[in-house]
Amino acid sequence: MTGHLHPLHEALERLDEAWGDADDAGQLSRRQLIAVTEALGLLHRRSGAMLAEVAACVAHESRTELGAASLAKEQGFRNAAQLIATTTGATAGDASRLVKVGEATAPRRNLLGEATPPKYPAAQQALAAGRLSAPAVAAIIALLDRVRLTLGATETAEAERLLVERAQGLSLDDVRRLVTRAEAWLDPDGVAPREQEQRDRTSLSIFERDGRIHLDGDFDAARGAPIVAAVNGYVSALFAAQKEQIDPEAPDAARRSVAALRAEALSVLCAHALGCEDEAPALAGASVVVRIDVSDLADGTGYATIDGSDLPISVSTARRLAAGGGVIPCVLGTDREILDYGRERRFFTRAQRLALAERDGGCAMCGLPPSMTRAHHIRWWKRDAGPTDLENGVLLCESCHHRIHDNDWEIRIEGTGRQSRVWFIPPPHVDPDRTPRLGGRARYDVVA
Structure with missing residues (x-):
């Protein structure tokens, strides 16, 4: 050798x-x-x-x-x-x-x-x-x-x-x-x-072939973010409606591929835009959040990010998006005050979900975008008297939520505010040493 x-x-x-x-x-x-x-x-x-x-x-x-x-x-x-x-x-x-x-x-x-x-x-x-x-x-x-x-x-x-x-x-x-x-x-x-190079490449081709309508899109982050948020929000709402039996007559979402559900979402959303007199389709709280540091916003330098996308955008684009409808600007200072509503509320508020999205970046375990997640209590609200605050909350998709509870994983929050980190502790049968695994935005964000 x-x-x-x-x-x-x-x-x-x-x-x-x-x-x-x-x-x-x-x-x-x-x-x-x-x-x-x-x-x-x-x-x-x-x-x-x-x-x-x-x-x-x-x-x-x-x-x-x-x-x-x-x-x-x-x-x-x-x-x-x-x-x-x-x-x-x-x-x-x-x-x-x-x-x-x-x-x-x-x-x-x-x-x-x-x-x-x-x-x-x-x-x-x-x-x-x-x-x-x-x-x-x-x-x-x-x-x-x-x-x-x-x-x-x-x-x-x-x-x-x-x-x-x-x-x-x-x-x-x-x-x-x-x-x-x-x-x-x-x-x-x-x-x-x-960003300008990406913007110049934006395109959407629509053509008919073999009795089908084909769409082929290529979007920059700013134009694509609202589409991703709305489509994924509609899909999440379908699964939630079926699980909670809101609409027993709704088609079985679990029997269809995510790609098929996304196609339905785009069709429904466009039909709604053409009419705009009916009640808007359920989007499971979907929103577009543009995140930027206050210092960058003030002097026009640096960059911003959009939830659900890894692509950065310029400060000028962030300002333009924030001035439009359907976009929530999230301006970050050097410290973030924790939002804490205690046990008076069982469900996390919209503001708390936005704060969790800032910390977790989406599903804290697998990385799915915020529009496909829910805010979950780390210590259960009813059984363990867990408070409805950020230190006891985490964003998880349904699959990871069940996987964590079914297999006895633990979740720990280290620190407070925007610099806090989510750690997943595997059970002994998965890892005898129970080595913590970093989750959330900090896993792949070099400035976390």
Whole structure:
């Protein structure tokens, strides 16, 4: 076993130990399934790190100046990306990103031939140790490459350290969400130009084909937020009506896909807009909340965010949205006073839900947008005399709400106000150490 292959062999040994004597996955116990999944994840991340390193070497041996002697052309491929994509079964885009990861995390040499650290040493260490996957590192270094000229070497290194630290333990989707928010935080002056690019790409195609009407939309955050809030709110209202038996004659929402329910929502909402004399369809309290710091609002710098979207918007767009109807501006100071209505109210007020949305960002456990969640008591209102205040409230979708209660998870709130954090404590049968798992907005927000 060579030293270079040791991390890969170590991951294989862990997988072999977790698998035990089972002949196939169907014979694994639940505890073994989790252990095997974790071992496979480590193996996947470490093999991805090795593949990125090899991909960078393949790209070097396939560089344009080699001409016909290029490794890729010798093997019958147009370039290194095509060779890697075909050999590994990936897309050309994935292969190109692998090459960039390998190049950005490989040791370098200066003009004197002396060894120097990689371009992104913190990312290299996390990748080699199997703490981050190659796609996660690719997302981080792509952001750092975009902002490094603006930030300078020192701030870029600090941003790299912070992003690598915060990305560990996150899914790739959440890493991308983290990167999106981090870009606005690291380069607030770039929000408006990027926003204009997004606005210019906005489109909606409507055409008929095969007896069907087809819609294909592409919206920027400001134009898309009201659509997302209204459609998701209508879908949530359908599920709530069925669960609470508000309308027994309503179609069974559980038997239909979310995509089908969203299509119905868009049709109903448009029909209502054409008539506007009937009572508005139920939207389960859906609203569009635009969030901005008071200092940014005052001097016009920085950026704002919209609930249900990871995309930042400029201060000018935030002001325009707040001046229109159906949008709630949420201006944040340095401290937030906790809204506490005690036990006089069983149900959380609209103001409290908005405050919970500010803290949790949506479902505090799985990340669904606020329009698809409800405010739930951590300590039950009736059984445990739990107060109806923010320190005893959390936003959860119905699925996560049942999962938490059915499987004996605990929820703890750390701190108060906008800087407070939600922690989920797994039961002993899930994690014997009961290691807390960070939830809510703080999980993927670099300024949380």
